Amino acid sequence: MSTQMHDHIVKSYDDEQRRLLDETLRMGEMAASQLEAALDVVQRRDDKAAERIIANDEAIDALEQEISHDVMKLALRGPMARDLREILAAIRIASDIERVGDYAANVAKRSTALNLSPPLPHVAGLHALGTLAVKQLRDVLTAYRDNDIELAQSVRARDAEVDTAYTGLFRELLTYMMEDARSITACTHLLFMAKNIERIGDHATNIAENVWFLVKGEEQLPPREKRDDTNTTGAV
Amino acid sequence: MSTQMHDHIVKSYDDEQRRLLDETLRMGEMAASQLEAALDVVQRRDDKAAERIIANDEAIDALEQEISHDVMKLALRGPMARDLREILAAIRIASDIERVGDYAANVAKRSTALNLSPPLPHVAGLHALGTLAVKQLRDVLTAYRDNDIELAQSVRARDAEVDTAYTGLFRELLTYMMEDARSITACTHLLFMAKNIERIGDHATNIAENVWFLVKGEEQLPPREKRDDTNTTGAV
Numbered sequence: 001m002s003t004q005m006h007d008h009i010v011k012s013y014d015d016e017q018r019r020l021l022d023e024t025l026r027m028g029e030m031a032a033s034q035l036e037a038a039l040d041v042v043q044r045r046d047d048k049a050a051e052r053i054i055a056n057d058e059a060i061d062a063l064e065q066e067i068s069h070d071v072m073k074l075a076l077r078g079p080m081a082r083d084l085r086e087i088l089a090a091i092r093i094a095s096d097i098e099r100v101g102d103y104a105a106n107v108a109k110r111s112t113a114l115n116l117s118p119p120l121p122h123v124a125g126l127h128a129l130g131t132l133a134v135k136q137l138r139d140v141l142t143a144y145r146d147n148d149i150e151l152a153q154s155v156r157a158r159d160a161e162v163d164t165a166y167t168g169l170f171r172e173l174l175t176y177m178m179e180d181a182r183s184i185t186a187c188t189h190l191l192f193m194a195k196n197i198e199r200i201g202d203h204a205t206n207i208a209e210n211v212w213f214l215v216k217g218e219e220q221l222p223p224r225e226k227r228d229d230t231n232t233t234g235a236v
Numbered sequence: 237m238s239t240q241m242h243d244h245i246v247k248s249y250d251d252e253q254r255r256l257l258d259e260t261l262r263m264g265e266m267a268a269s270q271l272e273a274a275l276d277v278v279q280r281r282d283d284k285a286a287e288r289i290i291a292n293d294e295a296i297d298a299l300e301q302e303i304s305h306d307v308m309k310l311a312l313r314g315p316m317a318r319d320l321r322e323i324l325a326a327i328r329i330a331s332d333i334e335r336v337g338d339y340a341a342n343v344a345k346r347s348t349a350l351n352l353s354p355p356l357p358h359v360a361g362l363h364a365l366g367t368l369a370v371k372q373l374r375d376v377l378t379a380y381r382d383n384d385i386e387l388a389q390s391v392r393a394r395d396a397e398v399d400t401a402y403t404g405l406f407r408e409l410l411t412y413m414m415e416d417a418r419s420i421t422a423c424t425h426l427l428f429m430a431k432n433i434e435r436i437g438d439h440a441t442n443i444a445e446n447v448w449f450l451v452k453g454e455e456q457l458p459p460r461e462k463r464d465d466t467n468t469t470g471a472v
Binding site for chain 1: 311313324331349414
């Protein structure tokens with residue numbers, strides 16, 4: 001093979017790999033915006049906007065399909081080990097982002113159910129929790145873009161803050177439900193919305209772990225603290 | 237290359253691909269057993285057994301790591317299109333199974349919280365819902381093993397039954413919470429356990445869609461009915 005031809009193939013492989021990263025980052029930014037829009041819509045009690053957010057989730061799903069397709073094309077070329085890690089990381093990260101999009105759409109969907117009852121004070125707590133999750137998501141996407149394992153590690157460490165905020169809100173909601181039975185339906189929606197956001201935090205952590213894998217390969221990740229104890233809580 | 241040598245390489249590639257399928261199926265059977273054990277433990281109110289289920293989840297996670305590793309090795313050989321679909325399907329299915337394992341472990345974890353309050357009648361409904369999900373999971377694993385797209389399609393269609401059972405249980409739990417505020421903490425755990433099982437049904441559907449992709453490639457899936465309307469329920 002001529003050097004020129006070889007260069008051409010190498011360049012186009014790099015181009016496609018760059019395209020895969022760009023698509024995944026774009027997908028991530030879409031999911032972060034969806035989550036922000038969903039948080040906003042909960043506060044504004046705007047059913048029309050909620051429906052738009054729910055409909056937008058299809059664009060995220062379509063992008064995941066496109067990424068799978070690009071992964072297929074790249075993997076067929078028989079990549080090197082580092083390239084393959086990039087491909088594997090992209091497909092896993094895209095799958096995490098797809099889930100984030102689903103959770104954001106579910107927050108929007110449940111907001112329309114919340115709008116059938118009077119406003120609840122806990123919406124502010126949900127917003128604070130969601131804002132933490134948006135930051136986690138944006139930070140981990142930056143870490144992915146820049147191969148920044150320190151930022152990825154800090155996202156992973158900060159998941160404990162998301163868990164603490166979730167646990168606090170969870171307890172507040174349970175107490176409120178016990179005091180006012182009429183709030184139970186609405187509070188149940190808020191419980192699930194809070195859980196969705198806590199899960200988004202977990203997906204940000206998964207992405208952080210894939211950034212580690214991308215940069216460090218099979219090397220063992222350092223241990224990490226968890227603070228969500230709502231699974232085994234017997235009383236509020 | 238001699239024919240003999242070529243045969244040797246081809247055989248070992250097929251062996252590794254077979255190994256990948258076997259590992260994924262084994263992982264799936266582990267998750268199905270975990271879910272069964274979790275459902276059993278909820279009824280028997282056995283904290284010790286619940287802890288064993290929670291600890292077992294690590295074995296499923298370890299198997300997912302092993303599958304990722306095998307996928308890396310296979311993809312490095314520059315597979316053909318159909319082989320690559322098998323590799324992609326395996327990694328996606330393994331990721332769905334890993335989530336099923338998490339949900340099963342979470343059902344077990346929450347059962348220990350339930351054991352802090354008196355038994356609730358809805359445990360039977362949870363068991364029925366869970367039994368549906370176990371069947372969905374086992375059927376879709378069979379569909380994957382046999383490349384049986386008809387069985388995969390029937391799993392996908394039957395997800396509506398899981399959704400209907402979930403919605404019914406969800407409504408019952410809300411009504412119960414309204415009637416007896418002391419049951420709220422326990423009912424909230426049951427709500428999340430029911431949601432976990434409903435999500436397991438969604439993962440069985442994802443696996444069914446990957447079986448379709450494996451056999452049919454990019455061909456469009458037929459449309460499907462959804463019956464979980466708890467996201468937008470304003471009243472019970």
